[in-house]
Amino acid sequence: MSRQTPLxxxxxxxxxxxxxxxxxxxxxxxxxxxxxxxxxxxxAGLFDLSHMAELFVTxxxxxxxxxxxxxxxxxxxxxxxxxxxxxxxxMGGIIDxxxxxxxxxxxxLVVANASNGPTVFAELVERSSRFxxxxxxxxxxxxxxAVQGPKAEEIVxxxxxPELGELRYYRVAHVEVxxxxxxAARTGYTGEDGFELFVPAELGPALWxxxxxxxxxxxxxxxxxxxxxxxxxxxxxxxxxxxxxLETTPFDVGSARLVKPKDGGxxxxxxxxxxxxxxxxxxxxxxxxxxxxARSGYEVRSDGRVVGVVTSGAPSPTLGQNIAIARLDHTxxxxxxxxxxxxxxxxxxxxxxxxFYRRPH
Amino acid sequence: MSEIPExxxxxxxxxxxxxxxVTTVGITAFxxxxxxxxxxxxLPAVGDTVTxxxxxxxxxxxxxxxxxxxxMNGEILEVNDALESSPETLGxxxxxxxxxxxxxxxxxxxxxLDAAGYQALIES
Numbered sequence: 001m002s003r004q005t006p007l008x009x010x011x012x013x014x015x016x017x018x019x020x021x022x023x024x025x026x027x028x029x030x031x032x033x034x035x036x037x038x039x040x041x042x043x044a045g046l047f048d049l050s051h052m053a054e055l056f057v058t059x060x061x062x063x064x065x066x067x068x069x070x071x072x073x074x075x076x077x078x079x080x081x082x083x084x085x086x087x088x089x090x091m092g093g094i095i096d097x098x099x100x101x102x103x104x105x106x107x108x109l110v111v112a113n114a115s116n117g118p119t120v121f122a123e124l125v126e127r128s129s130r131f132x133x134x135x136x137x138x139x140x141x142x143x144x145x146a147v148q149g150p151k152a153e154e155i156v157x158x159x160x161x162p163e164l165g166e167l168r169y170y171r172v173a174h175v176e177v178x179x180x181x182x183x184a185a186r187t188g189y190t191g192e193d194g195f196e197l198f199v200p201a202e203l204g205p206a207l208w209x210x211x212x213x214x215x216x217x218x219x220x221x222x223x224x225x226x227x228x229x230x231x232x233x234x235x236x237x238x239x240x241x242x243x244x245x246l247e248t249t250p251f252d253v254g255s256a257r258l259v260k261p262k263d264g265g266x267x268x269x270x271x272x273x274x275x276x277x278x279x280x281x282x283x284x285x286x287x288x289x290x291x292x293x294a295r296s297g298y299e300v301r302s303d304g305r306v307v308g309v310v311t312s313g314a315p316s317p318t319l320g321q322n323i324a325i326a327r328l329d330h331t332x333x334x335x336x337x338x339x340x341x342x343x344x345x346x347x348x349x350x351x352x353x354x355x356f357y358r359r360p361h
Numbered sequence: 362m363s364e365i366p367e368x369x370x371x372x373x374x375x376x377x378x379x380x381x382x383v384t385t386v387g388i389t390a391f392x393x394x395x396x397x398x399x400x401x402x403x404l405p406a407v408g409d410t411v412t413x414x415x416x417x418x419x420x421x422x423x424x425x426x427x428x429x430x431x432x433m434n435g436e437i438l439e440v441n442d443a444l445e446s447s448p449e450t451l452g453x454x455x456x457x458x459x460x461x462x463x464x465x466x467x468x469x470x471x472x473x474l475d476a477a478g479y480q481a482l483i484e485s
Binding site: 017226292 | 397398400401421423424426445448
């Protein structure tokens with residue numbers, strides 16, 4: 001039996017196509033994934049992300065515990081700041097990518113992928129055992145709704161008041177909405193501006209309705225996981241299970257910037273220090289010739305030699321052509337040509353830099 | 362509720378057939394809805410000999426690749442080339458403009474369904 005988010009009845013009433021995703025019953029599209037994708041690029045889209053894990057770390061040593069558990073330097077983050085980071089194992093392999101929000105001096109919120117939430121929570125408990133910090137998995141206690149797109153700010157501010165407009169990218173604040181205190185973060189996974197709103201689970205449907213009402217004139221539409229995937233792919237953002245895995249280090253996936261030497265070290269720190277000196281893989285973008293999309297797992301070849309593998313691929317609604325992210329074992333030549341084995345047919349692809357799409361505003 | 366025309370016969374792999382001098386084959390509205398937006402269709406070649414229940418082409422949506430199975434034994438007489446340049450037609454009109462191929466069928470025992478049988482299959 002799949003887990004259901006607090007918005008489950010809303011999705012059913014909208015006639016969403018539901019699928020099992022990481023053990024959750026989630027909307028994959030409502031009507032057309034392509035239309036939903038364009039709505040986020042041109043107007044605004046509303047996402048139910050309540051399946052993502054909300055893990056709270058509190059106490060005097062909360063920051064120090066996260067410094068040890070993750071790649072991030074959490075203890076030096078100002079209150080109200082958000083940062084993208086990763087949790088690695090002792091070998092430097094990626095357990096998950098996540099966002100850390102500093103809500104207060106002694107309170108952090110870690111948002112992890114749905115598929116990895118239980119693992120990340122168990123690891124956080126284990127890794128913080130020698131610190132004065134408490135861990136709480138509040139995934140079921142929260143509804144997480146995201147509004148993303150060029151119209152997102154206008155729509156969300158209608159509910160929260162204008163002060164939230166001052167909130168900058170990768171910041172988080174407490175806001176009053178629907179008579180309760182919520183967390184509003186200016187973060188997302190689409191390549192567009194937007195907000196992620198964390199409210200008590202029971203208020204999820206009311207917040208959804210209020211946002212839809214506030215955004216109806218601006219073309220706000222519900223968006224499912226299929227469009228979320230093509231949006232993040234165009235924005236060059238990695239997905240755990242595709243680009244990221246236990247077999248990859250941050251260096252293999254273009255995330256060397258996340259690895260910083262820390263005084264107290266961190267789990268996997270020694271392995272990563274060694275990996276920094278070793279050859280590693282590279283993530284690149286591919287423009288695929290022809291009409292057939294490349295899929296995760298397809299081989300990439302150059303002059304007959306296997307040089308890598310496609311990690312994600314789809315038709316790009318914004319670009320109007322097939323795109324893919326691939327992991328290559330050598331420094332890629334941007335503008336060069338490689339071949340992708342699309343189920344037995346060698347198909348030419350041009351190597352391009354990530355991301356495929358940057359918002360123009 | 363997906364449209365299931367009475368006069369057609371069906372396979373468990375969600376193909377429909379219109380029998381006449383030749384047999385026209387397509388995929389059902391139910392299958393099209395399951396697939397989502399279709400981006401690529403690969404059809405058999407005219408003159409190919411196909412075997413019931415074995416793959417003879419593929420349909421690719423934004424999310425996944427699915428095989429097209431030959432519904433009966435026989436020879437491919439004509440294919441819907443228009444789907445190559447506009448695969449979305451398949452989603453818009455699966456029982457009309459979105460037909461896949463026409464074939465000459467051999468005599469034999471085939472596990473085909475009528476509309477009621479197909480309806481029962483997709484509801485099960």
